[in-house]
Amino acid sequence: MGNEHFDQVAESWDDDPEKVARAREIALAVLANVPVRPQARVLDYGAGTGLVTQALLPHVGPVTLADSSPGMRAVLQRKVVDGGLPADARVWDLDLELQTAPPGRFDLIVCALVMHHVRALDTVLEGLVGMLDPGGVLCIADLDAEDGSFHAHRHDFDGHHGFDRGELAGTLEQAGLEHVVVSDCTTVVKEGTTYPVFLAVGRRPEQD
Template sequence: MSGHENKTKPTGTPVDEFIAHVEHAVRRADAEVLDEMFRRVTGAEPQMWGPTMVGYGAYHYEYASGHSGDALAVGFSPRKASLSLYGLTMQPEAAALLERLGKHRMGKGCLYVNTLKDVDVEVLEELMRTGYRYVTQQLDQSRPPVHQHFDAAAATWDQEPRKAEEARLLAQSITTALPLTGAERLLEYGAGTGLVSQALASHVASVTLADSSEGMRRAAQEKVSSGALPAGTRVWDLDLESGAVPADRFDLLVASLVLHHVQDIPRVLAGFHTLIDAGGHLAIADLDTEDGSFHAHVPGFNGHSGISRDQLTEWLDTAGFEDTTIRDSFEIDKEGTAFPVFLATARRR
């Protein structure tokens, strides 16, 4: 444990409130644009770090000296003299992008811009994207191996035909089990590349995807840009085991093959309850209990070997859900072994 403590920490101050009180009108307008860009590019909800720094995502660092701590992954500060941008200059792509950026200055670990009118915002957006990816994937020393597994798998995830078929079968099970009206606000938690939401898109009014894997979020965002996912789909960086519950509310929350990765399942279910409006529905698809062979290929896997249906029913009741029904949904074939997947649906009390 280091004797040096990082004094810049999250404060809990609402970011919108901070931006609204920036005195300089141009600086305030630029801050609003930067906030929208960082949210969209990273999929992370912003946090105030100290009194003036807005951060998106975080990473843990450990130095050979023994000094360690946590810091914002990327972000900005609308200071009086200029806009300070953080986390955008360390990635291999940065040098070439900075040549095309426009008028700027470099500081120790940050980039200074007088106003967004001085720079190419498309280049700036690419700096955000590559910077966030580099910090969260290469510098973050807290990422467990299983997260690294999903980051690496994201680029080719949709190339396995069975994944799209499994998503279609699950969506069919959900629409059969629940009385969807087409007006539902859908949140898919642990969404990966958004395959289940793609299959449900025509049955709901809006889609929000949440995943803790930066690689998966990037793949999902690319699908939004290409039109494979509906226009207006939001992509969030969200981990309910360690992070705060967002203020947004939903009518339908779907979690497909997620809970067996979660250590503190009751905490996550309590987060689901908060996120769903009264009378809204939860749909959980997961593996029935198995012998551990399903994840034998995943390095560092420390989750559950499937989920007990009876235990899940108890957890849902404790979390504030009712009318729980659990039924068979589909099977996943792995090297000749069939692993049953169930669908649990419940209504928020």
């Protein structure tokens, strides 16, 4: 799926209080499940407008926000200028389905409602795990397996209809992570239907 939809909604994304609240809930779940150090280097992959990162800011160190949507990156850059994000925050144009992982290592990588849009899941996970420092943690918040109704209005959607938690845990282990735990995180309410969102947490071994 292309970036056109996200380019179109980027400017108004933060106007939805449910999106803001959900990002905060995801950040709180990350903090509850990961012993985050104040100096932790964070990558928010598929960051959108950076709401999850903004909620994490009081608890972490330097942040990098990556998104393939020019519209979303424009909002991120404006937040850096306006002070909504730190002046030293890095904004990357990155799509790991099409690009190799850039140099740089992180202690924590967060992906919030991103992976169900990813077609080449194994490729993206390989890139993300490769950017973790040994001992670093990958956190994926995403939809439980659903019947396809979540994106029924999107003619161009070609991703996943959520994930089976056990299958995803196995995929994360195959990608090189250990101590994988999947737990309840939050929900998305859409057109009267409530869709559960999980948080999957996995750690890159200290020694590969």
